[in-house]
Amino acid sequence: MAAAGGGGRSCFVLGASGETGRVLLTELLARRPFARVTLIGRRRLSLGEAEAAVEQAVVDFERLGEHAAAFQGHDVGFCCLGTTRAKAGADGFVRVDRDYVAQAAELARAGGCKHFVLQSSRGANAQSRFLYLRVKGEVENLVQAVGFDHCTILRPAVLLCKRQESRPMEWIVQQFLGAVARLFPTAYSVPVELVAKAMVACVLQPGEGKDEHTHGRGVGCSHG
Ligand SMILES: NC(=O)c1ccc[n+]([C@@H]2O[C@H](COP(=O)([O-])OP(=O)(O)OC[C@H]3O[C@@H](n4cnc5c(N)ncnc54)[C@H](OP(=O)(O)O)[C@@H]3O)[C@@H](O)[C@H]2O)c1
Secondary structure: OOOOOOHHOEEEEOOOHHHHHHHHHHHHHHHHOOEEEEEEEEOOOOOOOHHHHOOOEEHHHHHHHHHHHHHHHEEEEOOOOOOOOHHHHHHHHHHHHHHHHHHHHHHHHHHOOOOEEOOOEEEEEEOOHHHHHHHHHHHHHHHHHHHOEEEEEEEOOOOEEOOOOOOHHHHHHHHHHHHHHHOOOOOOOEEEHHHHHHHHHHOOOOOOOOHHHOOOOOEEEEEO
């Protein structure tokens, strides 16, 4: 693990226990663009050696307003939060992927956060007739309306990862797209490692290798 750097800067991560979030955390701890990294989640994570390098805030997402302190004083917020309709039902999916994210963004802004980095999805569109894409479009609009100095939205294609949780349909799609990616890299899919690298690259200070991954193929970054 690299020594703490980051010029005293602080960030928080939502969704650090997920497939992208875990890789993002590894990247943050390896590159050390932030002196302070806080994981905000619904449970405390066992991180082995890395545990000493991060702070953890356990929050009740249904009462996020009571956890404003967790969002206080961060320069950057990363959001890899999300669930699925299969897991949480349609209402639960909307609650997590839109409402929790939008509330977290509001609290972050109120706490002084200048740059919010949101992992959305390819095809996000608030006008879509598909629930998933509509909710992703809606949450993008809500986060952009919060008024951060900078807001980066990543719209990755299908994530390629070794998912810990069983999602049979996603596994089949990943096998197919993984094979396609050998011919057309990242046309329809993107490794989570590339998404995580792009998330970190977009918040680096000038001279820290910022442009290396911000335009990673299949990631779809938009900056504002
Ligand atoms: N799968 C794809 O191909 C794909 C493609 C493009 C974009 N995306 C989007 O990218 C984002 C990250 O995807 P991923 O696959 O890396 O995520 P993931 O592995 O499903 O992890 C999701 C994270 O959200 C947290 N979470 C889920 N439900 C929650 C709840 N009710 N309350 C609090 N926290 C909750 C999880 O915490 P716990 O560990 O506590 O459950 C976990 O940290 C999602 O928004 C997803 O929609 C996915």
